[in-house]
Amino acid sequence: MGDHWFIILSIICGLCVAAELERFEQPCKGECSLSFLVIGDWGRRGAFNQSQVAFQMGKIGEKLDIDFVVSSGDNFYDNGLNGPHDPAFEQSFTNIYTANSLQKQWFSVLGNHDYRGDAEAQLSPLLRKIDSRWRCLRSFIVDAELAEIIFVDTTPFVKSYFLDPEDHTYDWRGVHPRKHYVNNLLKDVERALRESSAKWKIVVGHHAIRSIGHHGDTPELATHLLPILKANDVDFYMNGHDHCLEHISDTESPIQFLTSGAGSKAWRGDVKRLNREGLKFFYDGQGFMSVKLTQSDAEIVFYDVYGKILHTWNAKKQFVDYSSI
Numbered sequence: 001m002g003d004h005w006f007i008i009l010s011i012i013c014g015l016c017v018a019a020e021l022e023r024f025e026q027p028c029k030g031e032c033s034l035s036f037l038v039i040g041d042w043g044r045r046g047a048f049n050q051s052q053v054a055f056q057m058g059k060i061g062e063k064l065d066i067d068f069v070v071s072s073g074d075n076f077y078d079n080g081l082n083g084p085h086d087p088a089f090e091q092s093f094t095n096i097y098t099a100n101s102l103q104k105q106w107f108s109v110l111g112n113h114d115y116r117g118d119a120e121a122q123l124s125p126l127l128r129k130i131d132s133r134w135r136c137l138r139s140f141i142v143d144a145e146l147a148e149i150i151f152v153d154t155t156p157f158v159k160s161y162f163l164d165p166e167d168h169t170y171d172w173r174g175v176h177p178r179k180h181y182v183n184n185l186l187k188d189v190e191r192a193l194r195e196s197s198a199k200w201k202i203v204v205g206h207h208a209i210r211s212i213g214h215h216g217d218t219p220e221l222a223t224h225l226l227p228i229l230k231a232n233d234v235d236f237y238m239n240g241h242d243h244c245l246e247h248i249s250d251t252e253s254p255i256q257f258l259t260s261g262a263g264s265k266a267w268r269g270d271v272k273r274l275n276r277e278g279l280k281f282f283y284d285g286q287g288f289m290s291v292k293l294t295q296s297d298a299e300i301v302f303y304d305v306y307g308k309i310l311h312t313w314n315a316k317k318q319f320v321d322y323s324s325i
């Protein structure tokens with residue numbers, strides 16, 4: 001009898017642990033400050049200004065003494081990697097982001113284009129043997145003391161990829177059945193945010209919650225993910241997908257929507273006129289974003305292909321100085 005219970009409990013607990021998002025520790029430096037770059041929609045073997053953007057990332061990365069790089073997905077065009085030995089990995093990643101300052105950990109999610117290839121290849125430990133910077137999982141947490149960054153696999157949220165894939169094939173291994181996958185993921189994200197005591201809470205996904213670019217808002221994320229972010233005091237939602245740089249302030253919460261999807265091919269002039277509520281900045285050329293955090297301050301900066309600053313946003317956290325009470 002006792003043995004049975006032990007086995008049953010072990011199985012249940014095994015499942016609880018399995019459902020938890022994997023967590024990576026990333027200690028902050030000095031008196032606890034943190035900086036990183038965000039780049040999205042990039043892997044084109046250097047073409048479409050990918051190499052120029054990489055060069056400027058190297059310079060800004062050095063200036064800010066970055067701790068890591070965040071990739072918001074669509075890592076390899078057009079159809080992800082065809083396997084863990086696809087030469088596109090080195091051609092579009094290792095051989096492009098060569099600057100000293102970029103020799104840090106890269107934390108990456110998958111985009112919809114990555115799901116059109118062998119999605120599991122990008123998660124494979126074999127890639128880390130080729131280039132140890134690479135760290136790509138479907139969903140995970142980077143615990144950077146000052147900030148907790150929750151990476152969310154957003155492609156399975158988008159119904160049209162399942163119902164109307166056009167002439168694309170998606171690698172849904174490990175995702176089917178979709179509803180189950182998405183519901184579990186939402187629970188994991190909710191729990192991670194609820195349990196987080198980090199000063200700054202950041203969520204990263206490939207698809208935008210809000211965007212005025214080509215794809216626009218992602219209704220599935222606005223309906224299912226956004227309420228969780230709002231209820232748990234998330235500061236920033238960062239994404240790619242639309243090939244632009246963009247900043248929208250939520251009108252109902254302190255959340256800032258930040259799109260950095262301009263790592264290579266940009267969509268000049270592809271702008272939607274709809275729903276411009278809270279729009280602070282939009283740029284339809286190539287570039288990237290930097291994030292700098294301290295206990296009390298956040299600074300978000302967008303750069304173009306020449307490294308020129310296009311837009312800056314500063315946020316403050318209320319800071320209680322107990323020594324003066």
Ligand SMILES: *[C@@H]1O[C@H](CO)[C@@H](O)[C@H](O)[C@H]1NC(C)=O
Pocket residue numbers: 048049265266285286305
């Ligand atoms: C590269 O960037 C420059 C400056 O924004 C732009 O004029 C040019 O069209 C871009 N090239 C490509 C191939 O996108």
